[in-house]
Amino acid sequence: MTTDDISPDSDWQRDDESYELDRKLVTAILYAVDVQDRDKLIELMEPLHAADIADLLEQINAHDRARLIRLYDKEFDGDILSELDDSVREEVINVLHPHVLAEAVRDLESDDVVDLVEDLEEPQQEQILDALEDADRVAVEQALNYPENSAGRLMQREVVMAPEHWTVGHAIDYMRGTDDLPEQFYHVVLVDPRMRPIGNVALGKLMGAKREVVLTDIAEEEFQTIPVDQDEEDVAYAFNQYHLISAPVVDADGRLVGVITIDDAMIVLDEEHEEDILRLAGVSDESSLSDSVAATSRRRLPWLAVNMCAAICASLVISQFEETIAELVALAILMPIVASMGGNAGTQSLTVAVRALATKDLTASNVWRVIRREVTVGMLNGLCFAIVLGVVGMAWFASPMLGVVIGTALIINMVVAGLAGTAVPVILDRMGVDPALASGTFVTTTTDVMGFFTFLGLASVVLL
């Protein structure tokens, strides 16, 4: 590569520094596809990063996608496949000519191939594995032997290591003498005679130290090894918590088997967040914008069904007070307020608890203090709004006792919200269920049922 090839600023293809794909560019690309102008298409796509091309493919419809890929043909790069959402990826693999696919896959690093094939169906997986050279294929198949979502799937197997007694000079001579250094590495891993990693030496430190310095003297203070069967979520947590750049991966005997770098951990962290945020809203975490209507509809049904059952439960509670409501319709008018306030307060507590569990900030040491705090907050905020709503109820329906009833019901429901909002995710977490997935329904069902029950129950006792 010469300096001319390095584009000093590739902002133009993205909307002024916002990194959003420029709509004009998308239109120009689709026009080139329409008129089947292959040279123009290649010229327009050339400055785009593989991640941007993947975004582009996800944003256009399936018909345009297929036509673009066929016209682009041999230019199609393996990195684009790596960057695509699962659903679009499967579609693209089916559209690509088998020889273009084979060529594209052969350019990828083995850990990228693992990431690419692990979610594919059997026939597509075979098709890609067949395209690989033997050595790569073995590497990929070995990685696939580790459990899904484990450190073993995430790591790269090429590690630059050095015996613990080596000096800076030894390490530099070794690295300058060897032909097959990995594409990306940031540390030399120090190992003992049994191949157990005992420290990390940063390349920058190595550059700055004198040749006779012993490597162990310039090893990093922060050093963590990752067990090969550790869940990738915990790997991402470790990188984020301890600011790791790369970490050696070890087998059950503590022997070095690979290395994970921060860029892979960052992708996992991003995916875990996405999963949490979508699960909290009752959306399947595998969904993406490019899914079809049928797939989207099917994926959202289960949680809506659970919610319907919960809503019917709440209705059953209301139906117990049918006669009370018949006598005083004002109750039907006001009751959604109590339920809604409880639901919102519960969601607040719940979200804080789910996040704190994910960041390991909510532990056995402080769970009771947090529950006490949430309940007290519920009581305080309940009191504030009880006064406001009490006055509203009183003024609207000219009944002081109605004001008292709605205020009291609100305080009770907001205390329940604080309690349920914290206890439910903690209990689910202890049971090994992802609290982001199931807490929402439990908590809002509780606050709905309690809201209607306390308000209508109190009213039937006090007002009638």
Add this chain to the structure above:
Amino acid sequence: MTTDDISPDSDWQRDDESYELDRKLVTAILYAVDVQDRDKLIELMEPLHAADIADLLEQINAHDRARLIRLYDKEFDGDILSELDDSVREEVINVLHPHVLAEAVRDLESDDVVDLVEDLEEPQQEQILDALEDADRVAVEQALNYPENSAGRLMQREVVMAPEHWTVGHAIDYMRGTDDLPEQFYHVVLVDPRMRPIGNVALGKLMGAKREVVLTDIAEEEFQTIPVDQDEEDVAYAFNQYHLISAPVVDADGRLVGVITIDDAMIVLDEEHEEDILRLAGVSDESSLSDSVAATSRRRLPWLAVNMCAAICASLVISQFEETIAELVALAILMPIVASMGGNAGTQSLTVAVRALATKDLTASNVWRVIRREVTVGMLNGLCFAIVLGVVGMAWFASPMLGVVIGTALIINMVVAGLAGTAVPVILDRMGVDPALASGTFVTTTTDVMGFFTFLGLASVVLL
């Protein structure tokens, strides 16, 4: 450091590989504080990473925290301050002896000091700046001149750079000859004679190349510069999207002013996610588990107040149908189901849209297709549940027409949910408002109001 100092596996202080603080350790530490056994405390804390000590301080109560810090005294490390939540950090700074604080701060890198002081009140900020040596103080004050949450605040100013015509040999000799290489660096930045960065050379590549190779020949293909005033959210996006490890920061003239590394971008990415997830639930994004009851209560009030107004709106809609409900109490029993299903469907669409906006996957190119998809999904799912609910309504209240009314109202409300759930965040985003912050209330108010209105309105026309 000798090999003895490097702990090959520091898992013991965290619960078996889960990275959660061991409760027994917390109890032992608090016991040491109780009996004022300083040696024991230091022995127990010694193997803990600064991030873990920060977690520990956040998890115990304010009284224990103050006693622990006073006993720990001079051992207190500057890195612990960096890792603390804002609210606890201010408290800890007040508790620390001024000379311990000064010592702790002096050990930090200047970009960590910036991160530490930028959210502090004026007097505390002064106290810390005064503790710094002159050169560091100037560096910190210069960084603070850049806008809050900008790349300028995030970057480190020490950059290892090389003129574009240098060879590998030049670069290695330069680095081995200089005394002040930064603590952490992963690339040598190539600059033109006007100090404009034109490429990145990875240290690993430098290690593997022959001395006579020209640096531009081994520069990375992927190369992005970051404008110094860019929002840190966009910086994190760029690192995640383009898998950057470090990127040069440039001023308005394109000249190199600093470098941002992926570990800082990862922290920002994590914070942005936290902000989104909390804002979607109506929780202030500055809140943390260690906040006091009063602070928590105060922070959650505004959104609850907005929600109360929304709930009162919905009640006003119901009150328009007071006579209808008085005639047929079944309507009061069933109406929350229609509102609740709409609210849930709306939240699903909304969350998908908010995420897609954050990842720049929802753009002008595909917004109409996404809206069409969400509306169609709403209609399909509405139809499914309309049939179920229609049968329930029919069976429960022995009125076929009631079943038809609830089914129809449900379909309408779920279409509205799909439309509002996508359109509201998109419109807010165009207006420059964070869609995570405000969309929820808009969408659920819409579905509540529409749910009650269509159901009760249809009922009053059809049933009475």
